[in-house]
Amino acid sequence: MTSVDLTTIRDAHERIRPHIHRTPIVTCELLNARAGCQLYFKCENLQKAGAFKSRGAVNAVFSLEAADAARGVVTHSSGNHAGALARAAGLRGIPAQIVMPETSPRVKVAAVENYGGEITFCAPNLTARETTAQRLLEETGGTLIHPYDDWRIIAGQATAACEFLEDCPQIDMLLTPVGGGGLLAGSLLAAAAMRPELRVLGGEPAQVDDACRGLAAGHRVSVGTGTSIADGLLTNVGALTFPIIQRSVEAILLASEPGIIRTMHLMMERMKLLIEPSAAVPLAALMESDLDVSGLHVGIILSGGNLDLSRIPVADGTCDH
Amino acid sequence: MTSVDLTTIRDAHERIRPHIHRTPIVTCELLNARAGCQLYFKCENLQKAGAFKSRGAVNAVFSLEAADAARGVVTHSSGNHAGALARAAGLRGIPAQIVMPETSPRVKVAAVENYGGEITFCAPNLTARETTAQRLLEETGGTLIHPYDDWRIIAGQATAACEFLEDCPQIDMLLTPVGGGGLLAGSLLAAAAMRPELRVLGGEPAQVDDACRGLAAGHRVSVGTGTSIADGLLTNVGALTFPIIQRSVEAILLASEPGIIRTMHLMMERMKLLIEPSAAVPLAALMESDLDVSGLHVGIILSGGNLDLSRIPVADGTCDH
Numbered sequence: 036m037t038s039v040d041l042t043t044i045r046d047a048h049e050r051i052r053p054h055i056h057r058t059p060i061v062t063c064e065l066l067n068a069r070a071g072c073q074l075y076f077k078c079e080n081l082q083k084a085g086a087f088k089s090r091g092a093v094n095a096v097f098s099l100e101a102a103d104a105a106r107g108v109v110t111h112s113s114g115n116h117a118g119a120l121a122r123a124a125g126l127r128g129i130p131a132q133i134v135m136p137e138t139s140p141r142v143k144v145a146a147v148e149n150y151g152g153e154i155t156f157c158a159p160n161l162t163a164r165e166t167t168a169q170r171l172l173e174e175t176g177g178t179l180i181h182p183y184d185d186w187r188i189i190a191g192q193a194t195a196a197c198e199f200l201e202d203c204p205q206i207d208m209l210l211t212p213v214g215g216g217g218l219l220a221g222s223l224l225a226a227a228a229m230r231p232e233l234r235v236l237g238g239e240p241a242q243v244d245d246a247c248r249g250l251a252a253g254h255r256v257s258v259g260t261g262t263s264i265a266d267g268l269l270t271n272v273g274a275l276t277f278p279i280i281q282r283s284v285e286a287i288l289l290a291s292e293p294g295i296i297r298t299m300h301l302m303m304e305r306m307k308l309l310i311e312p313s314a315a316v317p318l319a320a321l322m323e324s325d326l327d328v329s330g331l332h333v334g335i336i337l338s339g340g341n342l343d344l345s346r347i348p349v350a351d352g353t354c355d356h
Numbered sequence: 357m358t359s360v361d362l363t364t365i366r367d368a369h370e371r372i373r374p375h376i377h378r379t380p381i382v383t384c385e386l387l388n389a390r391a392g393c394q395l396y397f398k399c400e401n402l403q404k405a406g407a408f409k410s411r412g413a414v415n416a417v418f419s420l421e422a423a424d425a426a427r428g429v430v431t432h433s434s435g436n437h438a439g440a441l442a443r444a445a446g447l448r449g450i451p452a453q454i455v456m457p458e459t460s461p462r463v464k465v466a467a468v469e470n471y472g473g474e475i476t477f478c479a480p481n482l483t484a485r486e487t488t489a490q491r492l493l494e495e496t497g498g499t500l501i502h503p504y505d506d507w508r509i510i511a512g513q514a515t516a517a518c519e520f521l522e523d524c525p526q527i528d529m530l531l532t533p534v535g536g537g538g539l540l541a542g543s544l545l546a547a548a549a550m551r552p553e554l555r556v557l558g559g560e561p562a563q564v565d566d567a568c569r570g571l572a573a574g575h576r577v578s579v580g581t582g583t584s585i586a587d588g589l590l591t592n593v594g595a596l597t598f599p600i601i602q603r604s605v606e607a608i609l610l611a612s613e614p615g616i617i618r619t620m621h622l623m624m625e626r627m628k629l630l631i632e633p634s635a636a637v638p639l640a641a642l643m644e645s646d647l648d649v650s651g652l653h654v655g656i657i658l659s660g661g662n663l664d665l666s667r668i669p670v671a672d673g674t675c676d677h
Binding site for chain 2: 142300306310326341
């Protein structure tokens with residue numbers, strides 16, 4: 036596969052349907068009042084393995100030819116892709132080698148272990164991750180399933196927007212978080228195929244704003260040493276995903292760290308959903324932007340819900356907990 | 357209204373439908389494995405005002421004749437009924453006088469204030485609550501909307517089981533928490549009308565086991581000074597609800613305090629749903645019971661999700677936080 040169109044997305048959807056949840060879409064009047072628009076949240080935090088990443092991972096694993104599949108899959112991931120790939124490999128009965136930064140949240144490491152993935156820890160930087168994954172690929176003869184720069188992954192992630200448009204056709208605008216860009220690129224491709232007039236935007240932590248700066252520069256840039264409480268969004272946008280985003284996204288909105296924490300707290304308290312910090316980024320960014328959304332129907336994909344319960348940040352937006 | 361049958365429940369459902377969510381039903385493979393059965397959770401924590409109580413409160417408020425409605429409603433409640441009634445009164449544009457124990461969780465007090473209810477605090481015992489409510493009734497000429505001993509409330513709460521049976525017809529068994537008994541009595545009446553063969557059970561904190569002991573004694577008993585982290589279930593079962601429960605319930609299962617906390621933590625961590633302690637009681641009680649549910653399809657109503665985020669208990673089942 037070298038690109039993604041409506042047929043690819045539909046095929047991916049049929050392939051993954053038995054193994055994923057069609058997640059509910061919820062609303063909250065208080066948040067509507069605060070945002071000045073009608074908000075719809077697609078609960079990928081309630082997805083299998085706790086994140087939208089199950090969509091791409093299942094699609095990739097179940098797309099493999101039998102002979103390739105038997106040698107297993109390998110990936111490096113800060114967390115949710117790791118758990119999702121370990122689960123998908125387990126469903127197909129093949130091994131999964133997972134390279135994880137040693138700083139990964141405990142709950143995400145536990146998830147990979149629960150699903151039977153074999154973990155190799157490495158230093159928390161892209162070079163260490165890629166080098167370690169390369170070694171495992173050579174040792175096992177397995178297939179690399181990159182967390183976002185893979186057409187099978189992008190097609191799988193696109194199914195979330197696909198369901199959103201089917202179940203909630205009234206949305207005028209769709210917001211997703213941006214880390215590696217798989218979810219945003221998939222959403223853009225789904226929108227292009229199903230609803231070309233849909234406005235699609237990304238939300239990114241202001242402290243890790245490589246996608247936003249890349250758009251301004253006209254090419255990918257590195258975030259350097261930026262960090263964020265939104266641990267799922269620390270990676271740079273990918274080589275495959277960036278051009279898709281560059282071509283079709285309306286804008287990337289930025290969220291401050293205190294804004295992410297306040298929004299996450301507000302969403303949890305009012306919506307009764309556990310979300311990880313990354314999932315709060317699009318709404319936090321929307322609230323901090325000067326975009327006029329009054330009267331619009333705005334869809335937001337809640338990307339995941341994997342966080343340590345003992346580390347829920349306090350409501351005043353401080354990070355030192 | 358002096359009783360509840362299928363027509364009453366259907367009428368209540370039509371009356372409240374514009375003002376409540378049809379809440380989703382979710383599943384979790386890890387919890388299935390732990391419980392040895394197929395579990396289905398109806399997410400009343402995602403209900404308007406964060407609890408199933410919105411069903412009964414909206415039904416009661418919108419059942420009032422215009423002249424009665426104009427004088428407002430009065431109630432006493434440990435929390436969720438209070439917020440739900442304040443919201444329902446606000447929707448109809450009438451005043452709500454709410455008597456709350458001074459020990460009510462902060463988040464539940466804030467909810468009543470947000471919905472425009474007028475709060476009168478009292479000592480945390482039934483006598484103080486009833487005396488204070490009586491005084492407010494005399495002052496305002498309003499209508500008492502009791503949190504559970506009211507047919508309009510029971511009919512409203514019955515709609516949760518009604519939706520459960522419509523959306524998930526495969527369930528063999530239904531579990532709800534028991535406090536005043538409105539949800540359990542409503543569920544029993546819905547089951548009797550729609551699926552007489554459905555097994556319906558209650559879950560109660562072992563430390564506040566008045567419903568269980570009442571069944572054994574053949575009449576209502578008082579719990580005395582028992583307390584529990586499940587703050588929604590501290591009230592005694594009601595005069596209207598007890599006979600319904602006595603006639604049709606299969607059993608009341610008991611949950612220990614450490615079991616409630618462990619189960620609540622497990623459910624939040626794995627299901628990504630914020631639930632209040634009361635909502636964990638049925639599953640905790642099921643896990644601690646010797647009931648054989650292997651192979652069964654078991655429905656559980658997650659009663660609510662109103663809790664202080666800063667007071668999520670730790671996973672080892674201790675209460676001292």
